[in-house]
Amino acid sequence: MKAWRLTPSKSLTLCEEQSEATPEGNVKIKINKSLVSRPDICIYDDSISKPENLVPICSCCGMVVEVGEGVTSLSRGDRVFVKTQRFCEACLACRKGKYSDCQNVEYYGITRDGFARDFAVVQETDCAKLPDRISDDSAVFLDYIAIATQTIISTGVKKGEHLVISGMSALGLVLGQVALYHQIVPIIIDVEEKYLEKAKELGMYYTVNAKAQDPKDKIFHITGGKMAECVAHISSGEVPLSVSMDCVGKSGTLAVVGRHGGKYNLDCSLRPVIENAVTVIGIDSSGSNMQIAINMIANKAINVESLIIGTVGFMDIPTLLEETANSPDHLKKIIDFKQ
Ligand SMILES: [Zn+2]
Known part of the structure; x- marks a missing residue:
């Protein structure tokens, strides 16, 4: 068994390890594909604490090779x-x-060993079985779709209402598509034209470049002066939380959305919470939405392939983490463990 471990010198070391037993209620999987997410970078660059000699990478898909009792x-x-x-x-x-x-x-990949390794033993209940029609490349985005779905459920945003998605990332680009699927009108705010173009390519009609336009003004016009019923602030994005808060309408909802383990700047005045009766909620969990996420990919309701910009091999994991830490890109390179 091979595993990349983060040693105290902050470098990744390839370790040869003994094969793990597969206890009752667990399965052993051979890892096929993965990708690097924001929490992986925060673990890699030491901006959040972690156990010593941790195996990084917080999600993966693979094949069951051994099944424990029960x-x-x-x-x-x-x-x-x-x-x-x-x-x-x-x-x-x-x-x-x-x-x-x-x-x-x-x-x-954050509080216990993750998936920068060839085999892993996980609980049966940690696994979502994949139908044949879902490729491994698509499956590695399932957590994003499940969190996006949880955002729609938790905020209660409805068909025909506006959902401002503030700060692009892979999660933001998925959330925009999930909103469109539910006939909610997404309005995308970001500071980089590249991600706004990608959002348009994926069918998100309203986009605002926060460097070139005042998001509050633009959203005032788009919503006919009401402002948005709901704003999803993507915590890994580049838009300040105060900008997101300014876009919420009276009695609206601000959802702060991220994956556990990220590093955030969430400084913002809470005055609108009183003055505009804004409800603030936090979402970092995929809830019980994994089956919904699987169905959305299987039915091609979500296009995740267009978020992929390349493939690297297992031995390239240290280079990929270093590259992504130095110049973050919200579009993803897939890690193919067979390469
Ligand atoms: Zn429990």
């Missing part, structure tokens, strides 16, 4: 996406099926 939903040869969160299955919330309230939740 596993009923998976068999050898099944393709799976491994969810980024690992729930304890033992606390009161887990026993009630309310996984988002788990008292002992862990995060792959």
Whole structure:
């Protein structure tokens, strides 16, 4: 077994390791594909704390090669996406099926070893089985689609209403598509023309370059003076939270959306919370939406292929992390573990 580990000298070291046993309720998977997300970069550049000698990379898809006792939903040869969160299955919330309230939740690649390795042992319940019609390249985006879906559910934004997505990233580009699927009108704010062009290419008609235009003015015009019913502030994006807050209409909702483990600048006056009765919520979890996300890719409701800009191999993981840390790109290179 091979694994890239982050040593205390902040460098990645390739380690040869003994094969892990597959305990009851667990499966061993051979990892096929992955990608680098914002939390992976924050772990790599030391901007958030982590266990020593951690294996980075917080999500992956792979194939089941060994099945532990008591596993009923998976068999050898099944393709799976491994969810980024690992729930304890033992606390009161887990026993009630309310996984988002788990008292002992862990995060792959952040609080425990992730997937920069050829094999991993994970809980049966951490896996979502993939139908044949979903490619590995698409499957690695499932967590983004599930978080985007949770954003639509938690904010309660409805068909025909405006959803401002403030700050582009892969997550923002997915959320815009999920909004369109629900016939919600996305309005995209960013500071880079490249991402605004990508949003237009994916069917998002209204875009605002915050460097060239005042987002508040533009959204005032688009919404006929009401401002947006809902604003999703993407925490990994480049737009300040105060700009996002300014775009929320009276009694609207501001959702701060991100993946656990990111580094954020969330300084902002909360005056509008009182003066405009704005509700603020935080979303960092994919909730129970993995099956919905799988259906959306299977039915081609979401185009994730156009977010991919290349492929690298397992041995290129250190270079990819270094490159992405130095010049962040919200479009993704897929890591192909067979290369
Ligand atoms: Zn739990």
